Amino acid sequence: MTRYMLILRSTPEAEKAMENVDFNDVIEAMGRYNEELIKAGVLLAGEGLAGPEDGFVVDFDSDTPVVTDGPYTEAKELFNGFWMLGVSSIEEAKQWARKCPLGPGARLEVRRVTETEEFPQDNEWVQKELKWKKEGVWQ
Numbered sequence: 001m002t003r004y005m006l007i008l009r010s011t012p013e014a015e016k017a018m019e020n021v022d023f024n025d026v027i028e029a030m031g032r033y034n035e036e037l038i039k040a041g042v043l044l045a046g047e048g049l050a051g052p053e054d055g056f057v058v059d060f061d062s063d064t065p066v067v068t069d070g071p072y073t074e075a076k077e078l079f080n081g082f083w084m085l086g087v088s089s090i091e092e093a094k095q096w097a098r099k100c101p102l103g104p105g106a107r108l109e110v111r112r113v114t115e116t117e118e119f120p121q122d123n124e125w126v127q128k129e130l131k132w133k134k135e136g137v138w139q
Contacts, residue, residue: 014103
């Protein structure tokens with residue numbers, strides 16, 4: 001099994017396109033998609049995010065990180081949620097991504113999740129991560 005994260009990104013165009021859409025229709029479409037993922041046995045996790053007004057950004061450009069409360073006026077796309085899939089191949093991840101019920105202006109960024117085994121196994125922190133995962137502290 002290879003894990004892929006489908007990252008939902010929204011643009012101003014997507015938000016405008018959603019202005020006249022019944023939110024119940026959105027919930028139904030997402031619910032059906034999630035149910036299909038569950039029935040196929042590929043959904044590992046998934047969550048939506050609250051709006052940017054409830055968040056903040058930490059900028060590490062200076063010696064002391066600077067925290068800026070949302071909303072983020074400079075952002076062209078917002079990260080609005082994600083799905084974590086466990087699939088057999090990148091092709092399967094692409095198939096599921098194409099089925100996502102999103103509209104104009106929305107985007108899915110799909111990224112493979114690295115596995116601990118891909119890192120140097122003699123590294124102290126890699127060994128700790130493997131131990132944490134075995135203990136169930138970290139999934």
